[in-house]
Amino acid sequence: MKLQKRTVGLIIYFILLLLPIYWMLNMSLRTNSDILSMFTFYPHEPTIDNYIKIFTDKSWYSGYLNSLYYVSMNVAISLLTALPAAYAFSRYSFLGDKHLFFWLLTNRMAPPAVFLLPFFQLYSTFNLIDTHFAVALAHCLFNVPLAVWILEGFMSGVPREIDEMAYIDGYSFPRFFLTVFTPLIRTGIGVTAFFCFMFSWVELLLARTLTTTAAKPIAATMTRTVSASGLDWGLLAAAGILTIVPGALVIWFVRNHLAKGFALGRV
Amino acid sequence: MNKWEDNKAWFLVIPVFLIVAVSAIIPLMTVVNYSIQDIFGPDNRIFVGIEWYQEALSDHRLHAAFQRQLLFSGLVLLIEIPLGILIALTMPKRGWGASLSLVLVALPLLIPWNVIGTIWIIFMRPDIGLLGSAINGLGIPFDHTAASLDAWVTVMLMEVWHWTPLVVLMAYAGLQAIPEAYFQAARIDGASAWSVFRYIQLPKMRGVLTIAILLRFMDSFLIYAEPFVLTGGGPGNSTTFLSIYLVKQAVGQFDLGPASAFSIIYFLIVLLACWIFYQALLKVGTGDKQ
Structure with a gap:
C-alpha cells in the first residue's frame, strides 16, 4: 500500500x-x-511541415550538427582531463589542493554578460572564432570544474584499500586506473558525461558569441525565429522538440551506468 | 579519510588547471581592467579608480534587484533540494522503471534556456496556453504579464520544473552508489525507513548534495535567459533579477566601465556565498561522522 x-x-x-x-x-x-x-x-x-522545414533547410539542420560536434568534443575533453585530476584530489594531499579545488568551481560564478567581450577578444587573438574547437574549449570553463567536483565525490566513496591492494598486487597506476578503478565509478562517469553534455548543449551566450556561421549552434539558430513579424511558434516548438532528442539518447545510453550503481562485491 | 601526501599529484591536475586557466584568468583580468576606467573608445580611456564601484554600491535599483535575487535563490533552494531528494528516493532502483524515470526526469534539462522561456510564455497564456487557461478556468484571474505576483509564481514554477531534475539526478546517482551491504545491515538491525534515510542515505549523498546545492545556488543567482524571455524583467521591475539588471545597464546604456564594476561585485557576492555554503556543508558532514 x-x-x-x-x-x-x-x-x-x-x-x-x-x-x-x-x-x-x-x-x-x-x-x-x-x-x-x-x-x-x-x-x-x-x-509535420515544421519538421520537414528543419530537416530540409541547411541553416536549420546544420545548427544541430554544429552543436553535436562541439558538445561531443567538450564532453571528451572534460572527462579525459577531469578523471586524473579528480583522482588526485580524492587520494592525495598536495600543495594548494583545497584552494585549487574551490578555485575550479569559482569559474562558474561570473555573470556572463560582460565577460563575453573579453572572451571574444581572447579567442580572436588565437584565430579560433567560428570554430567548433573554440566553443568546446570555452565550455570547458564551466564543465571541467563540474566534472572534477562530481567525479571527486564518487571517487572518495571508493575505499582507499582498493587502491592499496591493487598496488600491492603489482598493478601500475594506469593499469589500475583503467581496469579496476574506472569500472568502480561508472555511475559517476555516467552522471558526469550527462551533465557535461547537458550544460554544453543548452549554453547559448558563449556559443553564440564565439561563432558566426560555420559553427553556429542550434540554440542561436532558434533565436532567428524571433523576427519582426513575430514568432513562428510552430517552427520554434518543432526545433525545441528536436533539441531534446540527442540528450534523451545520451541519457538512454548512460542509464545502465546510472541504474546499476556501485557493485563493491565484484572486486 | 587520510590522504597520501605527495606533491607529484600536481601532474594529474596540470591539464585541468591549464585548460581552465586559459579561459578564466585573462577575461577576468580584462573585466577588472575595464572596471577602473571610463571608456569612450579604444584609444580614449580615463583611469577612474574605484568610482564605478562606489556608484554601483549606492545604486538603489541594484539593491532592489539584489533583494529580489536573494529571495528567488532562497526559494529555489528551499523547494528544489527537498523535492529533488524526495523524488530520487521514490524512483525505482532497477529495471525498465528506472530507465524510463531517468529519461523522463532529464527531459526539461535538455531544452536550450531561451526556448524554455518561449515555451512557458505559450504554456501560461490565458487564451491558448494549457496552464494559463486552466488557472483562469478555475475562476482565478491569472496573467503573468500584468500582475507582479503572477509573474513571480510563473517564474518560480518554470524554475522548479526546469531545475529540480538536476537535484533528482544527482541525488539518485548518490543513492545508487551506496553498496547494498549497508541496507542489508540496516534491515538486520530493524532500522526504520527514516533512520535508514537519516543515517545511511543522507550522509552518503553528502558529496552529490553539496554539488547540487552549490550549483543550484550559483546558477539561480546568475539566472538570465529564462525569466528574460518570459517576463522581460516585468511587470514593472518585479522580476528584474541581478543579471537582467546588469544586461540592461551594460547593453542598454552602453557603459562598459560601470557594468564591469557591477560584474566584479556580483562575482564576489556569488563567490562569498558559495564559500560560506561550502564551509558549512563540510562541517555538517564531519558532524555526521562523530
Whole structure:
C-alpha cells in the first residue's frame, strides 16, 4: 500500500513534468495561425511541415550538427582531463589542493554578460572564432570544474584499500586506473558525461558569441525565429522538440551506468 | 579519510588547471581592467579608480534587484533540494522503471534556456496556453504579464520544473552508489525507513548534495535567459533579477566601465556565498561522522 502511494506520487510528478513538453509537441504539429487562433488539447489537423522545414533547410539542420560536434568534443575533453585530476584530489594531499579545488568551481560564478567581450577578444587573438574547437574549449570553463567536483565525490566513496591492494598486487597506476578503478565509478562517469553534455548543449551566450556561421549552434539558430513579424511558434516548438532528442539518447545510453550503481562485491 | 601526501599529484591536475586557466584568468583580468576606467573608445580611456564601484554600491535599483535575487535563490533552494531528494528516493532502483524515470526526469534539462522561456510564455497564456487557461478556468484571474505576483509564481514554477531534475539526478546517482551491504545491515538491525534515510542515505549523498546545492545556488543567482524571455524583467521591475539588471545597464546604456564594476561585485557576492555554503556543508558532514 505504501509503495503504491509512492508510485502514484511519482506518476503525478511525471505528468506535471511532461505537460509543458507535451504542449510544445502539440504546437510543433500545428501551423502558426492555427496555434494563435484556438485552444486545443491535441492537433486536429496534425502537420509535420515544421519538421520537414528543419530537416530540409541547411541553416536549420546544420545548427544541430554544429552543436553535436562541439558538445561531443567538450564532453571528451572534460572527462579525459577531469578523471586524473579528480583522482588526485580524492587520494592525495598536495600543495594548494583545497584552494585549487574551490578555485575550479569559482569559474562558474561570473555573470556572463560582460565577460563575453573579453572572451571574444581572447579567442580572436588565437584565430579560433567560428570554430567548433573554440566553443568546446570555452565550455570547458564551466564543465571541467563540474566534472572534477562530481567525479571527486564518487571517487572518495571508493575505499582507499582498493587502491592499496591493487598496488600491492603489482598493478601500475594506469593499469589500475583503467581496469579496476574506472569500472568502480561508472555511475559517476555516467552522471558526469550527462551533465557535461547537458550544460554544453543548452549554453547559448558563449556559443553564440564565439561563432558566426560555420559553427553556429542550434540554440542561436532558434533565436532567428524571433523576427519582426513575430514568432513562428510552430517552427520554434518543432526545433525545441528536436533539441531534446540527442540528450534523451545520451541519457538512454548512460542509464545502465546510472541504474546499476556501485557493485563493491565484484572486486 | 587520510590522504597520501605527495606533491607529484600536481601532474594529474596540470591539464585541468591549464585548460581552465586559459579561459578564466585573462577575461577576468580584462573585466577588472575595464572596471577602473571610463571608456569612450579604444584609444580614449580615463583611469577612474574605484568610482564605478562606489556608484554601483549606492545604486538603489541594484539593491532592489539584489533583494529580489536573494529571495528567488532562497526559494529555489528551499523547494528544489527537498523535492529533488524526495523524488530520487521514490524512483525505482532497477529495471525498465528506472530507465524510463531517468529519461523522463532529464527531459526539461535538455531544452536550450531561451526556448524554455518561449515555451512557458505559450504554456501560461490565458487564451491558448494549457496552464494559463486552466488557472483562469478555475475562476482565478491569472496573467503573468500584468500582475507582479503572477509573474513571480510563473517564474518560480518554470524554475522548479526546469531545475529540480538536476537535484533528482544527482541525488539518485548518490543513492545508487551506496553498496547494498549497508541496507542489508540496516534491515538486520530493524532500522526504520527514516533512520535508514537519516543515517545511511543522507550522509552518503553528502558529496552529490553539496554539488547540487552549490550549483543550484550559483546558477539561480546568475539566472538570465529564462525569466528574460518570459517576463522581460516585468511587470514593472518585479522580476528584474541581478543579471537582467546588469544586461540592461551594460547593453542598454552602453557603459562598459560601470557594468564591469557591477560584474566584479556580483562575482564576489556569488563567490562569498558559495564559500560560506561550502564551509558549512563540510562541517555538517564531519558532524555526521562523530
